[in-house]
Amino acid sequence: MKLINKILFNIVIILLFFSCSSDDDMDISSNSKTKVELRLSYPQEIDISSPVNFIVSFKEINSGIETQVESKSPILNIDLISGNYKISVEGVIDNDKAPIKLTGILESISITGENQIIELSVHQSITQKGDLIFEEIYYTGSKNSLTGIPYFGDRYFKLYNNSDYVVYADGLLLAESEFTTNDKNDYSPNIMEQKFAAGGIIILPGKGKDYPIPPRSSIVIAESANNHNAIDKNYINLSSANFEMYSPYDDESVDNPQVPNTSELFNSVSIDKKGVRSYVIARLPENMSKETFLAENSYHYTYNEFGFLMDGDAMAIPNNWIIDAVNLSNGKDPDWILTSTSLDSGWTTCSLHEGDESRYGKSVNRIVTTQIPYKILQDTNNSKKDFKSGKPSLKK
Incomplete structure (x- = not known):
């Protein structure tokens, strides 16, 4: 009986697919x-x-x-x-x-x-002056030089202090979207213009001024802060990263004791290898505890999928706490972006199209406007204008 039900369900999905395809391929050649x-x-x-x-x-x-x-x-x-x-x-x-x-x-x-x-x-457009911005996101992974099999252990975020002042990494939030840019649903309530729906949030260590970041300098937050280059020449050495997204609940995660670990504030953050999620960095208001944030900013949502009522739970980060945001796509115009346009009105990618094999070994890198007298990065709150695909800066 289970097999019959599964077959019938698959038939319904196929019929829905072809029905949607017919609508999507609507002929506009009539010139009406x-x-x-x-x-x-x-x-x-x-x-x-x-x-x-x-x-x-x-x-x-x-x-x-x-x-x-x-x-x-x-x-x-x-x-x-x-x-x-x-x-x-x-x-x-x-x-x-x-x-x-x-x-x-x-x-x-x-x-x-x-x-x-x-x-x-x-x-x-929300602009937070004098703080960190995303400089680079390496999410695609690299292919093994001998087998050609993709490897995703050396992914990382790179953040940049684009200001003239010292800022501190202490307590910084880094969050991943609950939803994906290639699968739009009518989630209710829709909070996007006020808050960012986060499926995972990590928080950097520190008590306030333990981790200073000088003007015009970067920090690296690695998923695994180890020397992956020792495994294969195509992989990246992340043993000198500033922070590591080590998860004690992941049996395959290898901790580098020389690199400070981030903590999971709400679920884990895993840099999406398909590039169909969005990321933000944010700061909690002064004197707000992690416990208070979790208690006051939960987000329960519902949506319909194939006629069934579905629901889920995430966290809602107020937009005015967010200091930078980046939307990623898999190479085509996304179904939607996952931030208010006040935070990011575009998207960036390493892919020419979905399934593009040339994406491996690339990252999205923020455009440099000038190197003299120091590096300044472009920040228009539009990732399509601010980023380009290229070689990861940490790849030798």
Whole structure:
């Protein structure tokens, strides 16, 4: 009976797949057009008395055809060929103090009929000055030089102090998304514009000023802070990492006693080898204990999958605690990004497409704007602009 039920379930999944494929491959060659009025709404705290310059991108998801329009008005009218669109907005408010960057995104919206009004909320890009940012994420692993088998033991995060001041790694949170960028569901409640749904959170050791990071310098947080290069020439030596994500609950984890360990605040963090998760670094408010954070920031969500009500539990990190964020994709436009656009309005990848074999041995590296008199990294809160794929900096 179990076998019969499994076969019937698989048949249903196959039928659903082909049904969805038919919808996704919708023919837009009919050239039927829709008059679209796009209305942009601002956060209440934003003063819009100064001039605003918007760049709006309309990308038809099935064909890949993209149209960009510049506007100085929050109401934009455009004729579009009917289809399924991703709409993204970047805006700048010019004022006497400092420009304010606005971002917004609609991951997927069907545009059909003669006329359609679309409302899109834009948010102020959050910039935390004088703290750490992601410099590099090495998640792809390397292939063994003899067997060609992928190896994932030498993955790491590299963080950079992009400021002119000493900052401290003590108590820093590093979190991995609960969800994935290649599988969008209608999770309820949707907290994304206020908080980041974290499936795993680690916290760095220290009592406040034990681990200073000088201006324009980096730290490495390794999954396994060992000399992997001793195993194979293609692997990376991480024995000099600053911190190690050692888990005492993982039987295969080998601790390097010379490298300080991170602690698991909520579940573990494992750098996703497919590159379909998002990562943030954050700091707890002053005087907030780990126990208080766990008690006050739990997140229970529900969603429907194939007609079944599903649920799960994660932690919710308020966006204003987050000092940097990066969304990863597997090489194609993701189904969605997992942060508010105020934190990161884009995504980065090492892959040309899903299953790309050339991704091995690559990392996503933040773009260097200048090396003189010291290295400054680009930080526009858009990972698609800020990162590029390349050789891991620690690979010899």
